[in-house]
Amino acid sequence: MKPTEFKKRFQSAFGELPDGVDLDLGKFREFPREQVESLQISEKDKSILREVGFPEDAAPFLSFTYNLERMNELQSSLGEEFASFRVFGHNGSGDFISIDEADGSICYHNHDNRMQRIFINSSLSQFAEALCLMAEAIEADYSIDFIGALSDIDSAAWKDRTFWPSEYEMMKE
Template sequence: MKWNNKFGKIIVFDKERISRFNLNNQTNEFLISLGLPEEAAPFLTFVKDNDIQYEGILRLTDYFEFLEPEFERYIVIGSNGSGDEIVIDNLDHCKIKLLDHEDYFSEQFMNSSIDKLANALIIYQEFIDDVLSLYGNDGFLDGKYSFEQIDQLKSKLIESDKGSISEGSVWLEEIEILIANKNEIR
């Protein structure tokens, strides 16, 4: 898998920096060779290749020093538009999770691996691109997409990573937001 030009700047990480987190080989290789986009839809931003608090790839306990040692398992790779942290869970097979900063970092499943996260970002961006090509620059924000397009998005996300649309997952929540926005506009 290679990132396409839909995401702007891609941040590839230093091998030595990544090695200190003891991630699995697949996750290490992905971060070192393919990296992460600086930002992606829906309102996600990703960390930089540095050790600066609140900016770089660090343990959650390096971001928030008041947290107990059990939170060291989480490696921060980004955040959503609400300021919740996107993390790699080092004790759960390097699954990608979203941690709710307003609920003492409670977990929400996002993807089963870093490459599944990348696929989901591409799928979601392709959904947006399709909507924009059909309905113009305001098509997405104006909710001009169809329920059929939402169903196709959901099917592609399931095909890529079945668990990504499980109950309470980040991507299922995003699908529900799209449906709610569409219903509100109707």
């Protein structure tokens, strides 16, 4: 999926709002160019951040408000083992969402459980597709095969103790 396709697909998942109603749904934010260029990730993933940015907010309860700082620089109590994590968002509990430059994966760190790393997706591109899929599932009142579609996008994202299984079930309730 090209960056512009990601943005269009994500924004179109919200459907039409009545005239005069603006909820800022699907608003994208840009990241500092020098931070994007310094990332040690694939060009495909960099191009998303470079060309369209990322949604300011997305289901399930995610916000993308950080500027790709190194996790151990944002939180000085964290050691060098957190230097490969570039923070670009947080979940509803305030846990950092980051890109792991060691392998390009997306994860969050559970601050209530000694910064336990929780896998989200194998790459930023796959995370972008998963966010679109979640928005589409919500709009379709969960009638689409989210599990099957997510497995096609990123088979590692549906394993036990990863982000999506519990979040999807919680959103359906």
